[in-house]
Amino acid sequence: MTERGFVKAQSDNLPKVHVFMMSTYLTSNPNFTSVEIKGVKALRSQRESYGDSAVGYVQVKREGNICTVKARITPEHNVRQKCYAVTLSCNEAEETILSVECEDCAAHKGGCKHALAFLAWLHRRSEDPPSTSVDCYWKKSKLSSVGTSLKFIKAKDICNAPKKPKLVSTETSQESFLTVVIKDSKEVGDTDNQLMKYFKEPSNCEKMSIHRL
Structure with missing residues (x-):
């Protein structure tokens, strides 16, 4: 269930996070300008292959111009572990990010990769082209489902792949x-x-x- 005052996040109620908001926040926040977090580590945290599969159960709350977005992020190296809670707060009128915090991981006080992954995920959702259908983000992350849907595969199932049609010889x-x-x-x-x-x-x-x- 969503927390009090929050609603399930969908593609039509998420805040817009453009690249200038991201760059301004990351360059002004001391947690993300240290040697430990900048450079290659920051780029790896923002990669699409991780964020899009690890983010789940996203919820949104608006109080005036302040929008708060919460989500659960599955740990990359231990998908069976409890998901980390990440919270982003932004001012939609001024188009500024106020804070991005991870509440559970060991490195959350120094600007961890889960906060970066969630920030990059919101930015990608803002860049998605509009569609006629509305996508709901209040769902279990894909990464946390690893090992639960398909336990094993038989050898005969591997060999039963559809054969490619033969080319007509000239x-x-x-x-x-x-x-x-x-x-x-x-x-x-x-x-x-x-x-x-x-x-x-x-x-x-x-x-x-x-x-x-």
Whole structure:
């Protein structure tokens, strides 16, 4: 169940988080400018392959211009562990991010990767093209479902993959490569190459060679 005052997040009620809001917040917040979090570690945390599969149970609450978004993020290296709670607060009128905090992981006081992953996830949702259908984000994350839906696979199921249709052979494809080269060389008149000297008619002098006696 959602918390008091919150509603289930959907594609039409999330706050807009554009790239300028992200860059302003990350460059001004001391938790994300330290050596431990900036650079490669920050880029890996924001990658799409992790955030889109780890974020789940997103809920939204608005109080005036202040919008608060909460979510649960599945740990990347232990999907069976309890999900981490992440909260983002922003001012929609001024288009500024007030805070992004992870409440559970060991590194949450120093700007952890889960906060970055959630911030990047909100930014990608803001960039998604509008659609006629509304997507609900109050659902279990894909990453936390690993190992629960498919326990094993049989060998015969691997071999029963649909076979690719055979290509229809043409007249040219039925001929060998050598036949095509010989035919094309005769049509072009290029009979002096290294290959054609073994297939052209020998001259009178070549017929008198000891190799042809």
